[in-house]
Amino acid sequence: MILLGPPGAGKGTQAANLSAALKIPHISTGDIFRSNIKEGTPLGVLAKSYIDAGKLVPDDVTVEIVEDRIQKDDCKNGFLMDGFPRTIPQAQKFDNMLKKLNANVELVINISAPDSAIVKRMSGRRMCSCGRTYHVVNLPPKTEGICDACGSKLFIRDDDREETVLERLKTYHEQTSPLIDYYSEKGILKNVDGTKPISETTEEILKIIADLKG
Numbered sequence: 001m002i003l004l005g006p007p008g009a010g011k012g013t014q015a016a017n018l019s020a021a022l023k024i025p026h027i028s029t030g031d032i033f034r035s036n037i038k039e040g041t042p043l044g045v046l047a048k049s050y051i052d053a054g055k056l057v058p059d060d061v062t063v064e065i066v067e068d069r070i071q072k073d074d075c076k077n078g079f080l081m082d083g084f085p086r087t088i089p090q091a092q093k094f095d096n097m098l099k100k101l102n103a104n105v106e107l108v109i110n111i112s113a114p115d116s117a118i119v120k121r122m123s124g125r126r127m128c129s130c131g132r133t134y135h136v137v138n139l140p141p142k143t144e145g146i147c148d149a150c151g152s153k154l155f156i157r158d159d160d161r162e163e164t165v166l167e168r169l170k171t172y173h174e175q176t177s178p179l180i181d182y183y184s185e186k187g188i189l190k191n192v193d194g195t196k197p198i199s200e201t202t203e204e205i206l207k208i209i210a211d212l213k214g
């Protein structure tokens with residue numbers, strides 16, 4: 001199964017929850033890139049040559065890295081993809097690769113949230129150098145701008161700045177949201193509301209899966 005959704009809609013958290021509940025691995029392309037690069041596999045070396053040159057890793061290389069990962073034993077009973085495919089060409093290549101392996105995408109969950117909700121959620125995040133995170137609305141520190149635990153001044157990550165969030169949402173709408181139509185036409189896409197509390201969204205997705213298994 002695949003998780004889709006804009007940055008900041010909670011895909012990573014949902015993936016972790018679902019992976020634990022369903023006992024299937026959570027495959028994030030970011031993670032498998034990092035592990036291939038760290039282990040110095042031929043694919044990792046190849047991917048790194050693009051990254052070091054400041055280029056995007058070509059789809060064929062990404063698909064090959066995914067193919068290698070999903071053939072591992074732990075994927076026998078299924079797996080959960082997060083962060084891939086990101087574009088229509090990737091989705092087509094992924095479908096062809098799965099066909100070759102006698103597998104297919106069974107379910108695509110689209111975690112939807114309006115841009116305004118995402119901007120509000122992400123631009124309210126505050127971090128501390130001690131590792132604690134806060135949110136001006138959902139999890140405010142006792143004193144504004146100061147870490148409860150260590151007294152340091154809180155800061156905003158570059159990734160959470162409103163202009164960065166808006167830029168990432170623009171890329172998402174251009175490249176990734178066409179995937180919603182692609183999978184919907186195949187009849188395997190289900191929408192869930194990403195603005196609800198995390199645990200409610202997890203329950204909603206688990207219910208969809210239970211219904212599907214019928």
Ligand SMILES: [Zn+2]
Nearest residue numbers: 128130147150
């Ligand atoms: Zn702190």
